[in-house]
Amino acid sequence: MIAPGETIGILGGGQLGRMIAMAAAQLGYRCHIYAPEADSVAAEVSAAFTCADWHDREAMAAFAGNCAVVTYEFENVPVEPLGMISPVPVLPHPRALETAQDRLAEKLFVSELGGTPAPFAAVDSDADLKAAIERIGAPGILKTRRDGYDGKGQWRIGSLDEASAVDLPSTPLVYEGFVSFFAEFSVILCRGHDGDIRYWDSAENVHQDGILSRSTIPASAAVLAQVGDARALAAKVAEALDYVGVLTLEFFATESGPVFNEMAPRVHNSGHWTIEGAVTSQFENHVRAICGLPLGDTALAAREVEMRNLIGDQAHGWPSILADPANHLHLYGKAEARPGRKMGHVTRLVL
């Protein structure tokens, strides 16, 4: 067990790290952020900050020397330099990162566990893309295997003709058939050192331009009917990875059941509602899990909860958001409200 007062290392300096650090502080832990960008909103609320490249082995080793355990808030952290952190534990285990970093590896892994992803094919050339579209059909989405997030690194392809006009990047890609879904939802669980698994209620998620816009609890009855199967798959993923911490799987709800979209080996935007809407938040339970503490209750703390992201200049509306007492406003302290940038979120409870 890692006792309160010790230091938790967090790889990545964004808002997820900020909210993990705030939950850690409540339990008496100190946090040390490691990130390559100097303007870290996580570092602003943490005890220590190392601003260094992911591949700076000396900086990584010195950082580890100050930590009792290391976790991550960003799934594109390169795995190889994490060897420098040993013997300090990295949780969840970096094998979860390795799996989730590559869309192809992730889909194969989940398929082997009995999950159903959208039909997919690896694409490394124009000929591969043509063959993939002939087999899977169009429309579909071409995605970079690595480094994509919030809809970045994705191209909608309407037809074989459209595909021939695409100037393929030189990175490995995956082509996915377009899923006809009636809703999207996520399963967020936390697994402790002892294998204890807790689930939060599944939120129904609405995306705009590939970015999460809104999460609503409870999900509709049609979605709730699919949550059992989706949770069973998420538990298999967690067990296969001997996972410790919060794990998220995103699904499309379709007429033929839940279709796996992607997994995130970390706390997730569609779980921000748990700060006020659940007895224990995803951030607190993640800290509890990686420190070997007993997990907290994940039950709902309200009848209905809605979380809305504040993207770009939407955050400028904060005075009127604050004026409504049902709203809980979270601003991440980012200086520049660029289009598509997550600046904050607001959670609304119906008690």
Ligand code: AMP
């Ligand atoms: P992703 O980054 O892969 O989660 O994609 C972001 C969003 O794009 C998803 O949440 C969906 O709204 C949409 N999307 C991605 N892949 C597909 C697909 N194969 N079929 C339909 N919609 C998709």
